[in-house]
Every structure is written in C-alpha cells, then in structure tokens.
Amino acid sequence: MEIKTGDAFPIEEAEEQENLMKLKDEEFRKIRLAFLNILEDTEEARKSAEKERNKTLAIIKNLTDGLLLLDDNNRIKLVSPAAEISLEQSAEKLIGQNVFKITSESIDIAPLLQELSGEGKNEVKRLFKKEIKLGEKFYLEATTVFLETGLHDKSILLILHDISRDKLIEAMKTEFVSVAAHQLRTPLSAIKWTIRMILDGDVGKISADQRDLLEKTYASNERMITLINDLLNVTRIEEGRFLYKPEPMQLEDLVDAEIKNHEDALQMKKIRIKLDMPKELLPEVSIDKEKMGIVVQNLIENAIKYTQEGGLIGVSLGKDENNVIFKIKDSGVGIPEDQKERIFSKFFRGSNVIKMETEGSGLGLYTTKNIVEAHRGKIWFESKEGEGTEFYFTLPAV
Amino acid sequence: MAKKILIIEDDKFLRELMVRKLLSMDFEIVSAVDGEDGLTKIKSETPDLVLLDLILPGINGFEVLEKAKKDPATAKVPIIILSNLGQSEDIEKGMKLGAKDFLVKAHFTPQEIANKLKLILG
Numbered sequence: 001m002e003i004k005t006g007d008a009f010p011i012e013e014a015e016e017q018e019n020l021m022k023l024k025d026e027e028f029r030k031i032r033l034a035f036l037n038i039l040e041d042t043e044e045a046r047k048s049a050e051k052e053r054n055k056t057l058a059i060i061k062n063l064t065d066g067l068l069l070l071d072d073n074n075r076i077k078l079v080s081p082a083a084e085i086s087l088e089q090s091a092e093k094l095i096g097q098n099v100f101k102i103t104s105e106s107i108d109i110a111p112l113l114q115e116l117s118g119e120g121k122n123e124v125k126r127l128f129k130k131e132i133k134l135g136e137k138f139y140l141e142a143t144t145v146f147l148e149t150g151l152h153d154k155s156i157l158l159i160l161h162d163i164s165r166d167k168l169i170e171a172m173k174t175e176f177v178s179v180a181a182h183q184l185r186t187p188l189s190a191i192k193w194t195i196r197m198i199l200d201g202d203v204g205k206i207s208a209d210q211r212d213l214l215e216k217t218y219a220s221n222e223r224m225i226t227l228i229n230d231l232l233n234v235t236r237i238e239e240g241r242f243l244y245k246p247e248p249m250q251l252e253d254l255v256d257a258e259i260k261n262h263e264d265a266l267q268m269k270k271i272r273i274k275l276d277m278p279k280e281l282l283p284e285v286s287i288d289k290e291k292m293g294i295v296v297q298n299l300i301e302n303a304i305k306y307t308q309e310g311g312l313i314g315v316s317l318g319k320d321e322n323n324v325i326f327k328i329k330d331s332g333v334g335i336p337e338d339q340k341e342r343i344f345s346k347f348f349r350g351s352n353v354i355k356m357e358t359e360g361s362g363l364g365l366y367t368t369k370n371i372v373e374a375h376r377g378k379i380w381f382e383s384k385e386g387e388g389t390e391f392y393f394t395l396p397a398v
Numbered sequence: 399m400a401k402k403i404l405i406i407e408d409d410k411f412l413r414e415l416m417v418r419k420l421l422s423m424d425f426e427i428v429s430a431v432d433g434e435d436g437l438t439k440i441k442s443e444t445p446d447l448v449l450l451d452l453i454l455p456g457i458n459g460f461e462v463l464e465k466a467k468k469d470p471a472t473a474k475v476p477i478i479i480l481s482n483l484g485q486s487e488d489i490e491k492g493m494k495l496g497a498k499d500f501l502v503k504a505h506f507t508p509q510e511i512a513n514k515l516k517l518i519l520g
Contacts, residue, residue, distance in 0.1 A: 196508065
C-alpha cells in the first residue's frame with residue numbers, strides 16, 4: 001500500500017486519532033480482562049462439573065443394581081459394572097449398540113429384549129419391577145425410567161435388579177414346606193388309622209367315655225390334616241404352579257356338588273340354604289375343577305361356620321356380559337369394619353371370629369382369592385358386623 | 399378262596415395297621431418293605447391286588463408300577479397307589495402308568511381302603 005507523506009492529516013486530526021486509539025486500546029484491555037475472567041469461571045465450572053460427573057459415575061459404578069443408559073435411538077450410552085456382570089458382557093462391547101440388537105453367547109437375553117420391546121415394536125416399554133427369567137436359576141427384575149432433561153434430550157434408564165438369590169431362597173422355603181407337609185402326613189395317617197380302628201372296635205370294646213375322648217382326638221387330627229392340605233395349597237400358590245389343566249365346564253354342576261357335600265354340616269346347625277340359578281344354562285367357564293371346588297367349598301364352609309343355628313344362607317349364580325357371577329350371602333357375624341382390608345391376607349382371622357373359637361387356619365380366603373385370580377376372575381365382599389356377609393366372585397365366560 | 403393282597407409300604411406301623419385290618423376282613427396278606435422287594439413279590443407271590451406306596455427306599459413306587467405293568471407276567475395285576483403324595487401331577491402320573499386307583503393315606507381310613515379293595519376284587 002502506498003503511504004502518503006507530506007501534507008497528510010492536519011495535526012489536530014492526528015492527535016484526535018491518537019487519543020481514539022488509546023481509548024480503544026484501553027477498551028480492548030478491559031474486554032480482554034473480562035474474557036479472561038469468563039474463561040477462568042468457565043474453567044472452574046468445568047472442573048466442578050467434572051467433579052460432579054465423577055461423583056455420579058462413582059455412584060453408578062458402585063450401585064448393586066445394573067444400569068444401562070439409552071439415548072432416544074435406543075443406543076446404549078452407559079453401562080454400569082453391575083449391568084456388565086448381569087449381562088455377562090463388557091461395557092466396551094455394549095456401548096454404541098442398539099439395545100435391541102445386543103446378543104450374548106453365555107446367557108439367553110431374548111426374554112429381556114422381548115419384555116423391553118412389548119410387541120415386536122422397536123420401542124422401549126415402560127416397565128416396573130418386571131420379573132424376567134433369563135436362565136435356570138437366573139432372574140432379573142427390570143425397570144425402565146424415562147428421563148427428559150431437555151427438549152431434544154430424551155434418554156431411558158434401564159435398571160436391572162438381580163433377584164436370583166431371592167428366588168432361590170423362596171424356592172427352598174417352598175420346597176421345605178412341601179416336603180415337611182408330606183412328611184407330616186405319614187404320622188397323621190398313622191394316628192387317624194389307629195384311632196379309627198379303635199373306634200370301630202377292631203381291637204376290642206371301648207367304654208362310652210373312651211369313645212367320647214377318642215372321637216374328639218380323631219376330629220383334632222382331621223383338623224391337622226386339613227391344615228396341612230391348606231399349607232400345601234398355599235406353597236403351591238407361591239410356587240406359581242397351582243392351576244392344573246383348566247377345562248370348560250358348567251359352574252352350576254360344581255356348586256351343586258359342593259352344596260350336597262355340606263348337607264350334613266347344614267343339617268347339624270339347622271341352617272337352610274337357598275339356591276338361586278337362572279333357568280337356562282350359564283356360559284361355560286374354564287376351570288381347574290379341583291381348585292375351583294376348594295373355592296366354593298371354602299365360601300360355603302365359612303358361611304356355615306359363621307351363621308348362627310337356624311340361620312339362612314343364600315347362594316346364587318348369574319352372569320353379566322363377559323362373566324359368570326357367584327354370590328353367597330350368610331346371616332353370620334360379619335367382618336369388623338377395621339379388618340376388612342386384611343380379610344384376604346395369609347393367616348388372617350377376624351377378631352370377632354377368634355372369640356367364637358371356631359376352628360380355622362386363616363388360609364382359606366387367601367387360597368380362595370389366589371385361585372379365583374389364577375382363573376382371571378375377581379373376588380370381593382360386602383359385610384356388616386352383626387348382620388352378615390356377602391361374597392362374590394366372577395369367572396370369565398369361555 | 400381268600401384273595402391275596404401284596405402291601406408295599408416302608409413305614410412299619412402303617413403296614414401293621416393295614417395288615418391287621420385286611421386280615422380281619424379275611425384277606426391273605428403278603429408285605430414288602432421296599433420297591434425291590436415289592437417287584438420280586440409281585441412275581442413270586444402272584445397276588446390278586448397290590449397296595450403300593452410311592453416314596454420308598456431304593457426304587458420308588460412309580461418305577462415299581464412301571465416295571466410291573468411292562469412285564470407281561472404281572473401286567474394284569476391291579477395296583478392301587480396308597481401314598482401321601484397326592485398333587486394332581488402325581489395322580490395323573492400314577493394313573494397314566496396304569497394304576498387302578500390313587501388313594502391319599504391321610505384322606506382314607508383302613509376300613510374305607512379295605513372296602514375299595516373288595517369292590518375292585520368283586
């Protein structure tokens with residue numbers, strides 16, 4: 001560039017120019033300083049963010065539950081050490097992969113992916129403590145949490161909780177009860193057989209007093225046998241292998257048979273039973289006959305037990321759009337208001353009922369509810385203390 | 399002629415009670431204390447009916463039943479299971495293997511069991 005000399009700018013103008021430059025210089029210095037300050041702050045913020053991040057990572061690393069973080073394309077962004085152990089794969093192998101495409105040679109991962117995707121869609125489903133079996137003795141409980149940290153920042157947290165050990169202990173407990181119950185049946189059979197043979201006079205004549213005592217012993221022993229049967233039913237419910245080959249049949253037949261089975265007990269307490277059934281056949285229901293028999297039997301027995309002598313029990317069968325409905329109404333002692341919530345829990349017995357000293361294990365309604373629900377039915381009741389109780393259950397029509 | 403019953407039962411007391419009851423009803427009784435012994439006696443004693451327990455030392459009742467039903471010499475002998483197992487699976491397994499009936503010990507008295515035998519033997 002050509003620089004003009006000689007009559008360049010007038011002096012004043014040049015001075016003004018110089019002042020301006022000085023001013024700008026000053027301004028630049030200030031700006032520079034401000035920038036440096038900002039940079040320093042940013043650096044500090046970065047450091048503290050990193051510290052936070054390390055803390056979070058340390059928490060994730062040390063969690064006993066496995067964590068997988070997925071981005072909005074279901075790609076794995078983060079894998080915690082516990083998740084590496086559960087999935088038997090290293091984080092390096094998993095990170096970056098689409099969660100639905102992960103494979104494993106050592107464990108069968110398919111059930112997990114199936115649960116995660118719902119029905120074939122490549123979209124993560126909401127799960128809450130969903131129990132998933134991945135191997136003979138390997139169970140995980142999966143939960144998904146949807147995180148929305150910003151408008152375009154959606155991620156999903158997959159939490160894997162290993163419940164194999166809980167399952168093992170549960171199975172051991174169940175097996176223990178089951179074996180113990182079977183073992184108990186043998187001496188109970190011996191007692192039953194012996195007392196019956198003595199009562200039948202097989203080993204000689206007995207006096208009226210002896211007979212009276214032995215009859216009572218026999219009845220106690222029978223109660224014990226029933227209790228063992230109830231316990232066995234409960235363990236089988238808890239093993240989840242309770243229902244056995246349900247078949248379509250008429251609920252009417254089952255109810256009829258169960259009422260006939262209880263004729264003696266009804267007569268003894270002079271209780272009348274009124275059976276109300278529609279004239280035309282109800283739709284069939286798919287049931288495990290033996291287990292559903294336990295349901296109807298339990299409800300009838302309860303009604304008889306808690307109804308005073310000379311009382312009335314009403315049994316009716318009906319239907320709505322999709323279900324067959326069973327109803328049994330007694331004029332018994334009723335269920336106290338404050339105990340209604342616990343009526344279906346294991347070993348629960350009403351306070352008013354315990355005072356009556358009627359026998360009972362507190363397993364009947366627990367078993368009953370579980371059987372009805374295993375048939376995809378519903379069970380509920382209405383009750384007023386001192387007036388009576390009405391139990392209902394429904395079963396889906398075939 | 400008195401009908402001959404083979405009782406395969408490892409519990410001594412239960413076996414004695416059952417034997418006593420059946421003797422009083424004019425049956426002829428042979429007893430075995432385990433599966434092996436039972437299988438031998440089904441063949442050698444040619445009983446008219448077998449009462450079979452399931453949980454036995456050595457070979458269990460299901461195996462005894464299966465073997466007895468496979469052997470043409472003993473296949474026709476009616477076998478009644480008398481056990482304290484009694485879940486639906488056990489009952490179905492027993493019936494499939496060819497048992498005539500399945501009785502849960504704790505649910506029947508000796509008299510009731512004896513009556514069943516009479517009915518089956520005619």
